[in-house]
Amino acid sequence: MSKQAAAATIADLAPTLIDLSERLHANPETAWEEHQAARWVPAPLAERGFTVTPSYLGLETAFLATYGSGPLRVGLCAEYDALPGLGHACGHNLISAIAVGAALALAPLADEHGLTIEVYGTPAEEGGGGKIELLERGAFAGLDLAMMAHPAPVDVAEAAPFAVSHSHVSYSGKAAHAAAYPTQGVNAADAFTIAQVAIGLLRQQLPHSVRVHGIMTNGGEAPNAIPAKTEGRWYVRARTLAELAETEEKVWRCFEAGAVATGATLDITPESKPYAEFRTFEPALAAYRRNATALGRVFDTDSPARHMNQASTDMGNVSQLVPAIHPYVGLNSLPALNHQPEFAAACIGPDAEKALLDAATALAWTALDTAK
Template sequence: MLTKELLGDFSKFEKKIFALNDFLYKNPELGYEEVKSHKEITKLISNNISSAKIKKVSEMPTAFTGLINKKGGNQKTISICIEYDALPGVGQACGHNIISSIGIGAFYLLSKKIDKLSDAIQIVGCPAEEILPLSFPNGGGGGKIKLLEKEVFKDNKAVLMIHPATRNEVDPLMVAVKQIDVEFIGKAAHASGSPYIGKNALDAQVLAYNSISALRQQLLPTEKVHGIITNGGESANIIPDYTRSSWMMRAQKTSGLKVLEKKILNCFKSAASATGCKVNFIEGNGTYENLVTDSKLAEIFMDYSKELGIDMKTNKHFDQSKNGSTDFGNISKKFPSLHAFLAIVPDDGSVVNHQPEFAHATITNEAKIAIRNGSVLLASTILKLQD
């Protein structure tokens, strides 16, 4: 049985993979700043997969590609995506250390089966999946959007990855998202002596925030809007003449996101009009498209999940109003793709992604099981695709 054979191969490499997983957990880095992570990951690949050819990606110093292939193959390419950026304040609370560990584990397993490969296998180090405020030095996310623009996935036969989660799900309906930062420009004045001379840019942000809160009652369950004020003024005795906030708008599909965006922008424009402030919209690094899962890849992945004793389910079994977003969705609109979930915590609401508790869960025994199984699942699925 293929999965049993691959589990045996993985056991020879697992200590190094688990050590990398712990390193990424202990050394969280924000998007486009993953210098230590990039170094440790590429070193592990270079030292343990001698056939891998590591290449840099122009103008993206924390991205990379690695390639293994068999001479004489037809040279179609299948890519494995890995992520390694963290979140501010809560570290690896989205489990990107596990994503890297699984992807590298699968890449290693496939290197041991190189004689069975008719396709080239590419591992793609993808920085900055997390969308951070654009006021951050490297905010905005969208690493895979940039990699697509640089044609890193050109002519790919398939692209795959696995994400840790609270449930086992082969085809999650991850939603479209767009980021904007919003600036209000008002007029400063003494907050007690001459407030009537000023134009309060903080009032504009608060009005817009409350307008969006009121709008939520009329939004679909799959439509989400959430934001933070990143600059609320300088001092309480000065009418704020400048404020800034960072927002994400989400909808089930990209087409619905365009409709939602118009409603949200009207909230900001109205707040500007009410306060006499000017409003300025700053867009992020591109819209994250909704995720589309290839049915053939999902079927193969489900079959191998059964071999491993994993109760893998489809999206029909879960409340799809709870999903997040990913720039892998943009890849899925161009190439046959799979972005499956593997559970590392119970699906009971006690621990969820983007909590410190989820970060801690990425270095537990359950996480090691997910890394082991995930590596085997990706490798098995890709081997099944060989001509």
């Protein structure tokens, strides 16, 4: 009967959850700037008896909402940052609404099942490492289970993300008139070109479990001035943190080559702590599979669209500390894939709403199975 009660609560709250998702979608905020989201997401929880702590652990756009006092602590993670220039093209608007829905479904059952429900508002997943900052300040410690569900084109149960580092790379050279005084310049743009060519050549020696990619964010000021400053953002991914550290050494040597060849000065600055690989809590994942299947979800097993489960996430760092799952819920969005404008469009509408309600129900049921 408890599962039916949880499903009924989510069905009753569907308009509230969909409204929350659509408001976030219409008002995207990037990493560390999620000021509206940090107010909007916990509001339905506060209205229904959750104790909300804003600016949780000193992070202005984080929050913690708690309900119950049972011995089994279940954490639900709400992400709400958007992508620069793409809005909610990774569906974090849905992640927040799913977490809120699951928490509200569990609240009336907390005493019966010995639950303490904790909803974590986690900013800056898209490169800022918000969960890592929270971890280092003491969040998540002692949880019996941490969960979230992430939108994708198709349903995939198990997270298998790459570990990843995010770095800001810059070269400093010397400006000069490109026609009149070229010998007086130190070309910082050439340094970037050399580094990118070296990385391209390095890929032949990199294992299939590694990804290296980035963009130049500042390539100079004018075509007739030798660039004195160039900047970019680069990600290095690998299966594990150990493999990531080995790969980074090789990639940084490519950037050093650009500095050596041109005489520019290189600076590499981490944008966050590295994201870890994911450690799945298998009993909870098995329960989620059963519950999602009971709701009519079908897990993809062989299409290329299922590879969203390899995308890096700072939830991996949480999973290294406490038991965790991170399933993916499909939006029936193909051919649109995550981080495309078309996927942002798919994150609202009937298919997105069904995914929201199904995922919230499946997570709530999984918490109840864990409490047995």
